[in-house]
Amino acid sequence: MSAAMWILIVALALLLLGSVAIRKGLSALRQQTVNAWSQIDIQLKRRYELIPNLVEAAKSSMKHEHETLESVVQARNLALNAKTLGEKAVAEQHVARSLSGLFAAAEQYPDLKTNQSMLNLQEELRSTENKIAFARQYYNDITTAYNMKIETFPSNIFAGSGGFKPRELFEFDDSPAREAVKV
Numbered sequence: 001m002s003a004a005m006w007i008l009i010v011a012l013a014l015l016l017l018g019s020v021a022i023r024k025g026l027s028a029l030r031q032q033t034v035n036a037w038s039q040i041d042i043q044l045k046r047r048y049e050l051i052p053n054l055v056e057a058a059k060s061s062m063k064h065e066h067e068t069l070e071s072v073v074q075a076r077n078l079a080l081n082a083k084t085l086g087e088k089a090v091a092e093q094h095v096a097r098s099l100s101g102l103f104a105a106a107e108q109y110p111d112l113k114t115n116q117s118m119l120n121l122q123e124e125l126r127s128t129e130n131k132i133a134f135a136r137q138y139y140n141d142i143t144t145a146y147n148m149k150i151e152t153f154p155s156n157i158f159a160g161s162g163g164f165k166p167r168e169l170f171e172f173d174d175s176p177a178r179e180a181v182k183v
Contacts, residue, residue: 022158029146033167036139037085040170043132044079044088047095050128051076054121058102061112068105072098085168093172099125136170143167 055069062069075098079091103122106112147166150159158164 018154019158022155023162026146026149026155026159026162026164029142029149030164032142033139033146036135036142037170039135040132040139043128043135044092047125047128047132048076048080050121050125051095051099054102054118054125057115057118057121058106058112061109061115062105065105068098068101072102074098085170089170089172096172140169140171143169 051072055072058065059069072095075091075094079088079095082088082091106118112118149155150164150166
């Protein structure tokens with residue numbers, strides 16, 4: 001075999017190894033985005049489980065705040081039924097607003113401020129909100145890395161043919177939902 005043939009074989013082998021490495025990197029990033037979304041989903045489910053307990057703890061003291069309590073339950077149900085990432089973001093905005101309203105109303109009831117059950121639930125919710133924020137940040141970071149990878153050369157060549165599609169970031173559209181829930 002001639003030197004030119006060996007050079008061609010080595011070049012093709014390097015090209016094949018490079019394409020395998022790019023495809024493997026794209027697949028790994030895609031799986032990381034799936035995992036990151038699962039982490040958000042776990043924390044959101046935890047929040048959804050805490051909300052009914054919080055409403056029950058507040059119900060006895062907040063008999064005149066039926067609308068506030070009902071809006072929290074409705075927001076939770078809307079979030080539970082959200083299917084797409086966009087629907088989930090909108091639903092989470094409603095949950096954040098309704099919880100803010102609940103805690104603002106709870107401030108008007110001295111017996112609720114000292115109720116140990118209510119205080120424990122508020123602390124659990126505060127912790128869960130922090131975990132959601134961290135999970136959302138991680139998801140958006142890994143999704144941004146994934147999206148950048150499928151848009152840049154040479155990965156974009158393999159991304160198009162390999163079915164790698166950009167993913168949506170988990171963002172809130174309005175400023176009230178960007179604020180921390182006051183607990």
